[in-house]
Amino acid sequence: MQEFARRGFAATRLEDVAERAGVTKGTIYFYFKDKEELFKAAARSSLEPALNEIEALGAHFEGSAEELLRVHLSAVYPKMVLNPRAGQILRLLIAEGPQFPELVEFYYREIITHGMNILRRVIERGVAQREFRRTGAIEYPQLLFAPVLAAIIWGLLLGKKHPVDVNEYMRAHIDLALNSLKVKSK
Secondary structure (H helix, E strand, C coil), rough: CCCHHHHHHCCCCCCHHHHCCCCCCHHHHHCCCHHHHHHHHHHHHHHHHHHHHHHHHCCCCCCHHHHHHHHHHHHHHHHHHCCHHHHHHHHHHHHHHHCHHHHHHHHHHHHHHHHHHHHHHHHHHHHCCCEEEECCCCCCCCHHHHHHHHHHHHHHCCCCCCCCHHHHHHHHHHHHHHHHHHHCCC
């Protein structure tokens, strides 16, 4: 992933990846059909463990849906926003996605869909427990995830000169999400 982040997908050569990894180019071809498959494997290994850990948080969670949403979003920030690889992958896909739509489709199918399904289940649980209103967030959970992407993009573009306190940002995001979902008292 470091080579892809440094050079971009199009300019990355498998020779450079092999040199960085301390193996021969043939070794890479032994495990991966081509550069696209290598990128997919690198993206999976960078992001799937985080998604699986976040998903596991809800498996036997006995608290309220509000508490579960807090737990999930609190886990997302260190695993995604503060994860340099997540930012590198997003930057690469934004920059080169139009030339490599198959990479964007892979990212959508395996990473984004997984994350949206995790969030959707939390929202549906809240609706079933009458804690959350039935809103468009069930159909479009990316609306609740958008602040995470904004934080990653902010860090990539502006983070050095205009850093954000990620913990305060996360608290504001959770507050915004919960206030948009909670059943309003009469």
